[in-house]
Amino acid sequence: xxxxxxxxxxxxxxxxxxxxxxxxxxxxxxxxxxxxxxxxxxxxxxxxxxxxxxxxxxxxxxxxxxxxxxxxxxxxxxxxxxxxxxxxxxxxxxxxxxxxxxxxxxxxxxxxxxxxxxxxxxxxxxxxxxxxxxxxxxxxxxxxxxxxxxxxxxxxxxxxxxxxxxxxxxxxxxxxxxxxxxxxxxxxxxxxxxxxxxxxxxxxxxxxxxxxxxxxxxxxxxxxxxxxxxxxxxxxxxxxxxxxxxxxxxxxxxxxxxxxxxxx
Amino acid sequence: xxxxxxxxxxxxxxxxxxxxxxxxxxxxxxxxxxxxxxxxxxxxxxxxxxxxxxxxxxxxxxxxxxxxxxxxxxxxxxxxxxxxxxxxxxxxxxxxxxxxxxxxxxxxxxxxxxxxxxxxxxxxxxxxxxxxxxxxxxxxxxxxxxxxxxxxxxxxxxxxxxxxxxxxxxxxxxxxxxxxxxxxxxxxxxxxxxxxxxxxxxxxxxxxxxxxxxxxxxxxxxxxxxxxxxxxxxxxxxxxxxxxxxxxxxxxxxxxxxxxxxxxxxxxxxxxxxxxxxxxxxxxxxxxxxxxxxxxxxxx
Amino acid sequence: xxxxxxxxxxxxxxxxxxxxxxxxxxxxxxxxxxxxxxxxxxxxxxxxxxxxxxxxxxxxxxxxxxxxxxxxxxxxxxxxxxxxxxxxxxxxxxxxxxxxxxxxxxxxxxxxxxxxxxxxxxxxxxxxxxxxxxxxxxxxxxxxxxxxxxxxxxxxxxxxxxxxxxxxxxxxxxxxxxxxxxxxxxxxxxxxxxxxxxxxxxxxxxxxxxxxxxxxxxxxxxxxxxxxxxxxxxxxxxxxxxxxxxxxxxxxxxxxxxxxxxxxxxxxxxxxxxxxxxxxxxxxxxxxxxxxxxxxxxxxxxxxxxxxxxxxxxxxxxxxxxxxxxxxxxxxxxxxxxxxxxxxxxxxxxxxxxxxxxxx
Numbered sequence: 001x002x003x004x005x006x007x008x009x010x011x012x013x014x015x016x017x018x019x020x021x022x023x024x025x026x027x028x029x030x031x032x033x034x035x036x037x038x039x040x041x042x043x044x045x046x047x048x049x050x051x052x053x054x055x056x057x058x059x060x061x062x063x064x065x066x067x068x069x070x071x072x073x074x075x076x077x078x079x080x081x082x083x084x085x086x087x088x089x090x091x092x093x094x095x096x097x098x099x100x101x102x103x104x105x106x107x108x109x110x111x112x113x114x115x116x117x118x119x120x121x122x123x124x125x126x127x128x129x130x131x132x133x134x135x136x137x138x139x140x141x142x143x144x145x146x147x148x149x150x151x152x153x154x155x156x157x158x159x160x161x162x163x164x165x166x167x168x169x170x171x172x173x174x175x176x177x178x179x180x181x182x183x184x185x186x187x188x189x190x191x192x193x194x195x196x197x198x199x200x201x202x203x204x205x206x207x208x209x210x211x212x213x214x215x216x217x218x219x220x221x222x223x224x225x226x227x228x229x230x231x232x233x234x235x236x237x238x239x240x241x242x243x244x245x246x247x248x249x250x251x252x253x254x255x256x257x258x259x260x261x262x263x264x
Numbered sequence: 265x266x267x268x269x270x271x272x273x274x275x276x277x278x279x280x281x282x283x284x285x286x287x288x289x290x291x292x293x294x295x296x297x298x299x300x301x302x303x304x305x306x307x308x309x310x311x312x313x314x315x316x317x318x319x320x321x322x323x324x325x326x327x328x329x330x331x332x333x334x335x336x337x338x339x340x341x342x343x344x345x346x347x348x349x350x351x352x353x354x355x356x357x358x359x360x361x362x363x364x365x366x367x368x369x370x371x372x373x374x375x376x377x378x379x380x381x382x383x384x385x386x387x388x389x390x391x392x393x394x395x396x397x398x399x400x401x402x403x404x405x406x407x408x409x410x411x412x413x414x415x416x417x418x419x420x421x422x423x424x425x426x427x428x429x430x431x432x433x434x435x436x437x438x439x440x441x442x443x444x445x446x447x448x449x450x451x452x453x454x455x456x457x458x459x460x461x462x463x464x465x466x467x468x469x470x471x472x473x474x475x476x477x478x479x480x481x482x483x484x485x486x487x488x489x490x491x492x493x494x495x496x497x498x499x500x501x502x503x504x505x506x507x508x509x510x511x512x513x514x515x516x517x518x519x520x521x522x523x524x525x526x527x528x529x530x531x532x533x534x535x536x537x538x539x540x541x542x543x544x545x546x547x548x549x550x551x552x553x554x555x556x557x558x559x560x561x562x563x564x
Numbered sequence: 565x566x567x568x569x570x571x572x573x574x575x576x577x578x579x580x581x582x583x584x585x586x587x588x589x590x591x592x593x594x595x596x597x598x599x600x601x602x603x604x605x606x607x608x609x610x611x612x613x614x615x616x617x618x619x620x621x622x623x624x625x626x627x628x629x630x631x632x633x634x635x636x637x638x639x640x641x642x643x644x645x646x647x648x649x650x651x652x653x654x655x656x657x658x659x660x661x662x663x664x665x666x667x668x669x670x671x672x673x674x675x676x677x678x679x680x681x682x683x684x685x686x687x688x689x690x691x692x693x694x695x696x697x698x699x700x701x702x703x704x705x706x707x708x709x710x711x712x713x714x715x716x717x718x719x720x721x722x723x724x725x726x727x728x729x730x731x732x733x734x735x736x737x738x739x740x741x742x743x744x745x746x747x748x749x750x751x752x753x754x755x756x757x758x759x760x761x762x763x764x765x766x767x768x769x770x771x772x773x774x775x776x777x778x779x780x781x782x783x784x785x786x787x788x789x790x791x792x793x794x795x796x797x798x799x800x801x802x803x804x805x806x807x808x809x810x811x812x813x814x815x816x817x818x819x820x821x822x823x824x825x826x827x828x829x830x831x832x833x834x835x836x837x838x839x840x841x842x843x844x845x846x847x848x849x850x851x852x853x854x855x856x857x858x859x860x861x862x863x864x865x866x867x868x869x870x871x872x873x874x875x876x877x878x879x880x881x882x883x884x885x886x887x888x889x890x891x892x893x894x895x896x897x898x899x900x901x902x903x904x905x906x907x908x909x910x911x912x913x914x915x916x917x918x919x920x921x922x923x924x
Contacts, residue, residue: 003364003367003368006360006364007364007368007375010361010364010365010375010379011375011378013438014378014379014381014382014438014442015378015381016397017382017390017393017394017397017438018381018393019397019403020393020396020397020402020403021389021392021393021396023403024396032401032405032406032409032417033401033405033406033409033410034406035403035406035407035410075290076290076291076294077291079286079287079288079290079291080287080288080290080291080292082287083284083287083288087280087284089280089281089284095288095292098292098295098296098299098300099291099292099295101295101299101546102295102299104492104495104496104545104546104549105299105495105499105542105545105546105549106495106496106498106499106500106516106541106542106545107499108499108501108516108519108520108538108541109306109499109516109519109538109539109541109542109545110299110302110303110306110538110542111298111299111302112302112306112519112520112523112534112535112538113302113303113304113305113306113307113308113309113535113538114298114301114302114305115523116309116315116316117305117315120315120316132298133298135294135298136294136295136298136299136302139291139294139295140295143291193384196386197386197387197388199386199387199388199501199502200501200502200516200520204520214386214388214502217388217389217392218388218502218505218506221391221392221395221506222506226396229392230392230396233388233389233392233393236386236388236389237384237385237386237389240384240385240386241381241384241385243384244383244384
């Protein structure tokens with residue numbers, strides 16, 4: 001009995017904040033103090049679908065940056081994960097600390113000092129600069145996840161493949177990467193989610209020229225256009241939720257919720 | 265156990281140190297240049313270094329200015345308070361939720377999925393939902409109006425843009441409770457049940473098992489996640505920017521604000537603040553690793 | 565050593581339990597009586613429901629039907645923490661965050677025994693399991709055998725009325741297992757607690773137990789002293805489990821067993837259909853013909869180190885005979901196999917005879 005009450009409280013507490021978001025996204029006029037919108041409106045949806053709208057270009061920018069960051073973070077973090085997971089060497093603890101620190105130490109605090117240099121070397125106000133700076137919070141997570149996977153990986157498989165005549169690239173493609181697939185899926189999800197949700201680093205380096213969806217959301221929110229803000233928010237939330245659902249279905253049971261561990 | 269790569273090196277190809285170095289090089293360059301380099305640059309700029317400009321000199325003035333700046337002092341108070349309360353709240357609620365879910369038999373997967381749903385939500389979205397929910401003309405205020413408790417928006421307490429940070433704390437607790445909960449849930453699934461069975465046969469009742477078996481066993485996970493939550497909330501920008509007021513503002517907000525000030529003289533102070541944030545968080549983690557972690561790991 | 569309270573008899577009556585996902589019941593009308601102070605081995609193949617039975621006695625599971633009684637009272641409604649049982653599991657399950665001493669004293673602490681007395685009893689118990697002075701060590705510093713000894717000490721220190729052990733030595737090396745068995749018997753005899761010990765290893769059961777309960781298919785097949793399983797198995801399944809390789813179907817009439825081997829003299833046999841059970845060790849190869857000797861051909865002779873396992877085919881029946889390694893038995897030779905009347909048993913056919921009179 002007490003348990004059901006607890007479960008009820010839990011569910012209500014978790015789901016309640018979603019409610020105003022959903023309602024405001026479809027409301028036209030909704031003045032205080034009515035509990036329900038006086039007018040429903042598809043304004044939000046229309047804005048999304050309009051060609052040339054800010055939201056659409058924001059979506060494209062977010063997707064582009066996210067995809068680029070994911071690919072690069074995987075390319076950079078996976079070898080590091082292999083080094084940390086498969087080998088033991090002197091100075092490993094220090095390397096591990098250095099590589100994982102960006103996941104804990106706030107990005108803004110550390111990267112504030114770099115803005116001038118991004119400006120100077122022409123990387124500010126560009127997608128390339130934003131992608132670069134997004135690597136800082138994402139590479140540690142990719143490294144962490146792949147290191148754990150490599151620690152459980154038996155190198156014997158690779159040797160066996162070599163003995164059967166496979167060349168190094170073939171070994172990578174046919175043996176190593178397939179074995180790492182679940183971890184790579186999780187790592188890619190983390191990287192994409194972190195980049196997708198990132199705001200302050202994009203503002204800092206992108207300078208407003210690179211308008212990703214989080215920036216748009218902020219603009220609408222502070223501009224008190226709550227309907228649009230809510231609509232953009234729903235758009236922002238959809239891919240992460242879908243990604244988590246898709247990935248956790250393909251993974252063994254325990255991994256499911258852990259995939260949701262996007263940026264804290 | 266997997267065989268270590270050390271035991272099975274092929275004779276041809278690169279020597280081992282070179283191989284490891286090559287694997288680490290890309291990640292270390294990225295992190296080294298941007299993170300370590302960024303921090304070093306931040307320190308330098310806080311001490312007066314002005315790149316690409318003439319006429320600068322080293323000095324610690326920025327730190328003294330920041331220390332005496334009333335905005336900064338108030339900001340430190342707000343940020344610490346918000347981080348502490350959010351961490352405590354998320355930890356307590358997260359552990360409670362994990363224990364509850366662990367004991368649930370039916371629809372546990374569904375319940376876990378619902379509980380974890382805030383996790384992938386970006387913080388900017390979370391901040392917006394709290395704004396919509398808790399602002400003076402927000403949904404909660406309209407509910408109290410419908411219930412006859414408040415008459416106008418002004419009668420509803422100011423939870424957003426306030427000096428205490430209520431909405432900020434609410435957002436952090438909403439987002440971080442599932443984080444703590446999911447990690448603790450994983451720890452609970454790793455053999456705690458068997459130990460509870462053993463404790464039952466030794467005469468331990470429910471509360472005794474909780475106190476003497478379950479809580480000590482999940483302590484490492486709880487400690488680790490608490491540190492992570494505190495570190496994150498301390499350095500987060502988006503949420504206090506949207507949900508907080510102009511004064512006091514959270515430390516990261518103040519730092520960026522000073523950084524973007526037209527008056528370049530504010531820049532060293534901005535750097536000083538961000539250096540302090542970075543050092544504080546790093547120090548917290550180091551202290552954790554040196555003490556709590558070691559104490560709690562003795563368990564294992 | 566504090567004197568133990570009087571040991572209790574344990575009575576299991578008609579226990580039934582089917583796991584939700586499974587088709588067949590794990591425990592199917594199981595009844596078993598444990599005499600006070602005895603060590604009973606619950607023996608059976610993997611998956612036959614032994615661990616489930618133990619958990620029913622401990623109270624970690626609730627039966628769907630049946631009763632569990634300690635002495636003269638039912639403990640069915642009592643949760644495990646209030647039953648006077650202690651249990652040692654297959655894995656030591658020592659609490660990783662506590663020292664060895666705190667582990668052993670855990671049950672006493674739950675009962676709010678004062679610290680001084682707790683410490684004294686813990687030390688006494690550690691001495692008894694031959695780990696003197698180990699109180700301050702931590703669980704992860706111990707070897708597997710040491711961990712199980714601590715688990716045993718932890719269970720015993722609370723003076724339980726009933727001690728349950730679930731294959732506690734199965735994860736240890738063979739040599740260590742022998743030592744642990746000796747220790748357990750020593751401790752159990754000293755304390756005199758009624759003990760139920762689950763195992764799938766018949767040698768372990770035979771060596772350790774005062775009485776053996778053989779469990780097959782969710783119920784007790786036979787319960788008695790170890791000897792009975794070798795000399796007088798009550799069912800064919802029980803005989804098979806204990807390695808009686810020669811089981812011949814037939815019928816007893818007029819004091820003689822009629823079967824494919826001919827007419828054999830038997831002792832103490834119930835009239836009617838049944839199976840003759842003769843262990844390989846009791847059969848003899850003989851030259852001449854005599855009562856109870858059948859003629860056959862050697863089809864195999866496998867060297868086993870301490871013996872030779874000889875298979876003699878007599879018509880359609882294959883008989884396995886164990887002979888000393890010094891005896892030479894060429895394959896293909898005609899030999900006689902003597903079946904001593906006193907050394908074999910006839911198991912009467914069961915009402916729902918699974919094996920049928922014509923089948924072995």
